[in-house]
Amino acid sequence: MxxxxxxxxxxxxxxxxxxxxxxxxxxxxxxxxxxxxxxxASTATSSLPTNTPTPGSPNTSSPSNTADxxxxxxxxxxxxxxxxxxxxxxxxxxxxxxxxTVLVKVxxxxxxELHIHGYDKELELTPGKPASVTFTANMKGTFEVExxxxxxxxxxxxxx
Numbered sequence: 001m002x003x004x005x006x007x008x009x010x011x012x013x014x015x016x017x018x019x020x021x022x023x024x025x026x027x028x029x030x031x032x033x034x035x036x037x038x039x040x041a042s043t044a045t046s047s048l049p050t051n052t053p054t055p056g057s058p059n060t061s062s063p064s065n066t067a068d069x070x071x072x073x074x075x076x077x078x079x080x081x082x083x084x085x086x087x088x089x090x091x092x093x094x095x096x097x098x099x100x101t102v103l104v105k106v107x108x109x110x111x112x113e114l115h116i117h118g119y120d121k122e123l124e125l126t127p128g129k130p131a132s133v134t135f136t137a138n139m140k141g142t143f144e145v146e147x148x149x150x151x152x153x154x155x156x157x158x159x160x
Contacts, residue, residue, distance in 0.1 A: 073101070073103075074100075074101040074102055074103030074134055075096070075100035075101050075102070076094070076096050076100055076101070076102050076103070076137075077102075077103045077104075077105065078094060078102065078103070078104045078105070078145070078155065079105050080104065080105065080106040080107075080114065080145075080154055080155075081106075081107055081108075082106065082107070082108035082109060082110060082112060082125060082147060082150075082152075083108070083109045084109065085110075085150065086152070087147060087150075087152040087153075087154045089154060089155050090152070090153065090154070091153045091154075091155065091156070092154075092155045092156070093155070093156045093158055094155050094156070094157050094158065095158045095160065096137045096158070096159055096160075097137075097159070097160060098137060098138060098139075098140055098159055098160065099136065099137070099138060100136070100137050101134060101136050102134065102135055102136075102137050102157070103132060103133075103134045104121070104123070104132060104133050104134075104145070105130065105131075105132040106123055106125060106130070106131045106132065107128070107129075107130050107131075108125035108126070108127060108128075108131075109127050109128070110127055110149075110150070111126060111149070112125040112147045112148065112149045112150055113125060113147065113148040113149060114131070114145065114146070114147055114148075114154065115145070115146055115148055116133070116143060116145050117143050117144045117145070117146070118139060118141065118143040119135055119137075119139070121135055125147075137157070137159045140159050140160060141158075141159060142156050142157070142158050142159075143156070143157045143158075143159070144156055144157075145157055
């Protein structure tokens with residue numbers, strides 16, 4: 001009788017387990033071939049580059065034109081946040097192709113200055129006041145984006 005109960009319990013649980021497995025496969029992109037569900041879309045404003053699918057690994061293989069509410073357009077947009085003595089992104093490598101336009105948008109909680117080396121672009125940062133600069137990445141190489149007063153590395157802009 002003991003083995004009959006065990007088999008009976010297993011038989012009763014099989015449909016439930018099957019449904020759980022199938023439910024885990026749903027919601028993903030049918031083209032991805034992945035069996036893991038997609039992460040829910042975030043409604044929070046991201047402070048990472050807008051063409052970055054995951055933190056720390058910018059993807060510029062097919063950047064799309066992005067528009068700033070002020071009307072500025074760019075091939076690549078980098079959103080920078082300076083808060084509580086920390087910068088975000090922090091040291092990320094951002095790849096762009098020569099000739100693409102880059103929009104850097106910054107919001108800071110402290111007085112500072114953001115500098116894009118090589119391109120000699122500077123932004124004065126005032127607490128709570130958004131600042132931005134747009135430029136064409138027309139020089140190849142690796143260029144640091146950093147804050148001057150706090151000395152924080154924001155990103156490395158790699159232009160190829």
